[in-house]
Amino acid sequence: xxEDKKKTTIIPIGPYHPLQEEPEFFELHVxxxxxxxxxxxxxYNHRGIEKLSESMHFDQVPFLVxxxxxxxxxxxxxxxxxxxxxxxxxxxPDRAKYIRSIIGELERLHSHLLWLGLAGHFLGYNTVWMWVxxxxxxxxxxxxxxxxxxxxxxxxxxxxVRRDIPNDEINAIMKTCDEIAKFLEMLYKVVMDDPVxxxxxxxxxxxxxxxxxxxxxxxxxxxxxxxxxxxxxxxxYAAYDMVxxxxxxxxxxxxxxxxxxxxxxxxxxxxxxxGCLKGLEKTKExxxxxxVKNIPPGEGIGRHEAPRGEVFHYVRSDxxxxxxxxxxxxxxxxxxxxxxxxxxxxxxxxxxxxLAAVDPCYCCTERCAIVDLKTNQSxxxxxxxxxRMCQEKTKKIIExxxxxxx
Amino acid sequence: MSNLTLxxxxxxxxxxxxxxxxxxxxxxxxxxxxxxxYDLERFxxxxxxxxxxADCMLxxxxxxxxxxxxxxxxxxxxxKPGVVIAVGSCACGGIMFRKSYNFVKPLDEIIPVDMYVxxxxxxxxAIIMGVVKLVEAVRSKIK
Amino acid sequence: xxxxxxxxxxGEKIIGVYEKNKQRYYIDIHPKDIxxxxxIMFKEFGARLATATGIDTPKGFxxxxxxxxxxxxxxxxxxxxxxxxxxxxxxxxxxxxKAAEWIEREIYEMLGIKFKNHPNLKRLLLSDxxxxxxxxxxxx
Numbered sequence: 001x002x003e004d005k006k007k008t009t010i011i012p013i014g015p016y017h018p019l020q021e022e023p024e025f026f027e028l029h030v031x032x033x034x035x036x037x038x039x040x041x042x043x044y045n046h047r048g049i050e051k052l053s054e055s056m057h058f059d060q061v062p063f064l065v066x067x068x069x070x071x072x073x074x075x076x077x078x079x080x081x082x083x084x085x086x087x088x089x090x091x092x093p094d095r096a097k098y099i100r101s102i103i104g105e106l107e108r109l110h111s112h113l114l115w116l117g118l119a120g121h122f123l124g125y126n127t128v129w130m131w132v133x134x135x136x137x138x139x140x141x142x143x144x145x146x147x148x149x150x151x152x153x154x155x156x157x158x159x160x161v162r163r164d165i166p167n168d169e170i171n172a173i174m175k176t177c178d179e180i181a182k183f184l185e186m187l188y189k190v191v192m193d194d195p196v197x198x199x200x201x202x203x204x205x206x207x208x209x210x211x212x213x214x215x216x217x218x219x220x221x222x223x224x225x226x227x228x229x230x231x232x233x234x235x236x237y238a239a240y241d242m243v244x245x246x247x248x249x250x251x252x253x254x255x256x257x258x259x260x261x262x263x264x265x266x267x268x269x270x271x272x273x274x275g276c277l278k279g280l281e282k283t284k285e286x287x288x289x290x291x292v293k294n295i296p297p298g299e300g301i302g303r304h305e306a307p308r309g310e311v312f313h314y315v316r317s318d319x320x321x322x323x324x325x326x327x328x329x330x331x332x333x334x335x336x337x338x339x340x341x342x343x344x345x346x347x348x349x350x351x352x353x354x355l356a357a358v359d360p361c362y363c364c365t366e367r368c369a370i371v372d373l374k375t376n377q378s379x380x381x382x383x384x385x386x387x388r389m390c391q392e393k394t395k396k397i398i399e400x401x402x403x404x405x406x
Numbered sequence: 407m408s409n410l411t412l413x414x415x416x417x418x419x420x421x422x423x424x425x426x427x428x429x430x431x432x433x434x435x436x437x438x439x440x441x442x443x444y445d446l447e448r449f450x451x452x453x454x455x456x457x458x459x460a461d462c463m464l465x466x467x468x469x470x471x472x473x474x475x476x477x478x479x480x481x482x483x484x485x486k487p488g489v490v491i492a493v494g495s496c497a498c499g500g501i502m503f504r505k506s507y508n509f510v511k512p513l514d515e516i517i518p519v520d521m522y523v524x525x526x527x528x529x530x531x532a533i534i535m536g537v538v539k540l541v542e543a544v545r546s547k548i549k
Numbered sequence: 550x551x552x553x554x555x556x557x558x559x560g561e562k563i564i565g566v567y568e569k570n571k572q573r574y575y576i577d578i579h580p581k582d583i584x585x586x587x588x589i590m591f592k593e594f595g596a597r598l599a600t601a602t603g604i605d606t607p608k609g610f611x612x613x614x615x616x617x618x619x620x621x622x623x624x625x626x627x628x629x630x631x632x633x634x635x636x637x638x639x640x641x642x643x644x645x646x647k648a649a650e651w652i653e654r655e656i657y658e659m660l661g662i663k664f665k666n667h668p669n670l671k672r673l674l675l676s677d678x679x680x681x682x683x684x685x686x687x688x689x
Contacts, residue, residue: 043674044472045427048506050659051685055505064502070431070527086573114434137443151431152526216598216648229597235572235622301573301615301624303599314602314615329600329652337651471676507685508675 026339026355033347038340053326058084058295061323062156065313069330070151071114074107075306076328077156079313082237084158087300087315092290094239095283096160098276101239102173103147103155104304105269105276109180110139111307112262112269115359116187119259122352123200124391128190135183138176145169160289167285170277177270184270188263199397201256205354207342208253215338218331219309220261221358225253231305243275255357262359295321306331308359332358349389418450419541422460424480426513428467431527432494436464439530451537457483462537465513468496468503474510481517489520489544491536498522550594550618555625558589572623575613580629580639583614587627587642590616596625598648603656605688610637610662631662641667659686 029037049068053061065076078100085092113136120128140150146165147153155161165173191197207217212225222229230247232240248264250257297319304311309331316325335358343354423436439446446453454460457480469477481490495501497513504512513519523536552574556563562585564577578586590596596616604611609632616625631637641664642649653664654673661684664670675685 043672043676044470045429045467046472046508046674047427047468047470047503048508048685052502052506067429067431067502067526070429070434073429073431086570089570133438134443150527150529151434213597214647216646229619231622234619235617235624299569299575301626310599310617312599312615314600314613316604325602325604327600327602333600333651334648337647471679507683508679 028343028348028351030348033349035344035346035348035351038343040336040339042336050326050328053323053328055322057321058158058317058323061326062158063154065328066152066154068328071111072107072306072308072311072330073152074103074155075304075311076313076330078104078238078304079302079306079311080315080326081156081158082302082304083300083313083315084295084302084317085300086302087298087317088158088292088295090159090290090292092160093283093287094242095164095280095285096288096290097239097242098279098283099161099165099288100156101243102165102273102276102280103153103161104238105272106139106143108269108307109266110136110143111359112266113139115262115307115356116259118356119255119353122356122387122390123197124394125197128187132187135180138179142173142176145172157289158295159292164286164288165280167281170280174274174277177273181267181270184263184266191259191263195401196394196398198256199401200394201259201353202252202254204255204346204350205342205357206252206254206345207338209251211338211341212253215334215341217309217335217338217358219305219307219335219359220258220265221309221335221338223247223249224257224261226251229310231303231310235303237302237304239276239279240272242279243272245272245275255353258357258359295319308332309335335359349393352387352390418452419462419537420452420454420460421446421462421464421537422454422457422484423464423466424457424477426465426467426473426477426497427470427508428494428496432466432496435527435530436466436493436533439533444530444534446534449534449538451534458485460484461488462540463488463490464493464533465490465497465517465519466493468500468506469510469513469516470506470508471510474516477513478516489540490517491521491523491540492519493523493533493536494528495524495526498524501526550596550621550623550625552623552625555594558593559586562586573626574623575626575628577628577630580631583627583629584640584642584644587614587645590625590627591645594618598642598646598652599624601649601652601656603660603662603686605660605686608632609634610660612639612656612662614642637662638665639663640665641670643667658684660684661687 027039028035049064052064056064062077062080065080066073068076113132117129117132120132143153144150147155147163155163207225209226212222212227226249228249233247245268248261248268250261295317297317299316302313311331312329314327315323318324339355339358343351346354425433463484492498492513500509500512503509521536521540523532525532562578562582564579567575569575591598596618599615599617602613609630612629614627618625631639639662641653651673653667654670656662657664657670658672658675
């Protein structure tokens with residue numbers, strides 16, 4: 001196919017979402033090696049869910065919103081049921097609160113592990129990628145055991161949860177958590193002690209605290225920049241104010257901090273899960289819902305601290321059996337635009353890493369084109385090439401530091 | 407398809423993963439199939455980054471306005487003979503997203519689909535079984 | 550920030566206040582005051598813009614600006630009603646916070662409300678070949 005330099009035949013980032021053609025998703029404007037501007041195009045995953053929600057019953061909506069995103073699939077039903085329970089003033093039994101928190105935290109574990117594996121791949125540590133994803137498997141198997149599915153758990157309903165966690169399964173869950181904790185401790189040591197990793201990620205893609213506040217970023221992206229926000233602590237819901245845990249905040253806002261925040265959050269998640277399991281033992285088995293007959297007219301806001309940040313749902317009802325307005329705002333919506341300031345401080349070889357560091361919902365890192373401002377030409381960069389550039393830089397650092405192997 | 411090309415198809419399958427508008431669960435399950443636990447590669451199935459080297463296209467997600475044209479172009483760039491596997495219930499029919507204003511057409515009205523792997527998401531074992539079953543079906547055509 | 554402090558600071562601009570519960574407050578203001586009120590919420594009180602919801606109602610277009618005050622977890626929602634449904638317009642608050650850029654673009658393409666002085670008011674989610682005069686979230 002003849003390549004016209006101005007037109008784009010874009011081969012996107014990563015082997016994950018190879019969809020060819022314009023318009024570009026991430027358009028990097030460069031001068032030589034340095035990135036000076038970033039344009040972002042989204043909408044490839046737009047399925048009109050807010051409108052669909054208006055044509056469904058209140059209890060059908062959790063199934064719909066679960067499928068907004070596969071990785072943080074339970075965050076959306078979580079925020080939604082919080083919104084409706086806020087609207088109607090519904091209180092749920094303690095056992096349901098514990099189960100909700102357990103599911104939410106297990107999801108955070110699986111999501112952070114997924115991201116850590118990806119980060120390892122971008123950096124060129126492919127063994128780390130395979131290791132981390134292998135450790136993810138017990139989490140998914142646990143989900144299958146508790147809920148019946150590896151993803152899309154269908155656990156949430158207005159007034160409680162759909163399935164109980166029988167008390168005799170608690171020990172098995174505790175054991176899996178301990179195994180994951182052991183692996184995480186080892187991973188944490190590797191990250192903190194590896195001079196190459198530190199050199200590769202420290203000072204890269206910095207988002208300052210002022211920028212984080214200006215762009216309204218949420219989640220680990222904000223906490224890595226020193227913004228101390230976490231919905232679980234600020235506006236407690238489910239069992240988060242019934243167990244001991246702490247919010248992880250660091251100050252530098254670079255990719256290294258984002259890695260550290262996510263690993264430490266995994267430890268806190270395990271703490272929360274164990275606390276909730278102990279709480280389950282004290283509550284009566286089977287008491288997992290408050291029966292709800294009608295949703296009165298009104299409006300409610302519910303949120304949840306998803307792995308990527310705050311998920312925000314607003315629901316308005318007019319007393320009939322379906323929402324008349326359902327507003328959904330995913331955390332990546334606030335985090336991805338902040339790349340416009342974080343990515344422009346580095347070079348192309350850091351680009352893949354910085355764009356991935358906010359942990360956008362996968363499909364976001366679909367396609368990429370580079371516009372060289374000096375020659376005013378569009379360079380076509382294949383997805384694999386961009387990741388390779390990222391990995392090459394790591395290799396160069398390894399050579400410079402005189403380290404023998406990975 | 408001549409017998410020679412069919413035979414070539416069943417030696418080692420190069421698979422290309424294309425997404426329309428997925429929620430990404432199916433995509434992650436496809437990638438999970440690469441991990442040591444399931445290990446696609448022992449079946450001779452290799453994931454490739456370029457459609458021009460692919461024998462088989464795995465499609466996930468619902469076609470919407472921004473992606474329907476692209477998926478058609480991708481299909482046309484795949485060297486024939488090539489097969490298409492629709493992975494996940496969204497690619498198979500669209501499930502609840504059919505009623506959306508952004509929905510275009512079910513995938514099999516845009517490109518020909520040879521194998522449907524339903525599920526939300528289908529487990530990695532189901533995806534592997536889908537690919538293997540298709541290979542066997544193609545092989546039996548040779549005989 | 551408490552609701553009392555907010556009431557005192559916004560003063561005359563407040564048309565009505567509805568306390569849903571201890572964590573959720575809805576404050577009605579006039580569309581012409583949105584820029585000033587957003588500035589007060591964001592710059593003076595340090596509340597974070599979580600998102601903004603646009604709704605098509607029989608009385609007009611409502612826009613709810615949800616501000617989250619993270620120190621106590623309360624959400625203060627500023628509600629404006631744009632009565633002119635033929636040419637709905639309001640000031641953009643991107644001058645106050647960049648977080649509003651995508652949020653306002655989405656309301657624009659879903660409901661057709663123009664945000665004055667927005668740096669980049671064009672479609673965000675819908676494709677270019679989606680019909681230009683259809684706003685999906687409008688009723689009827």
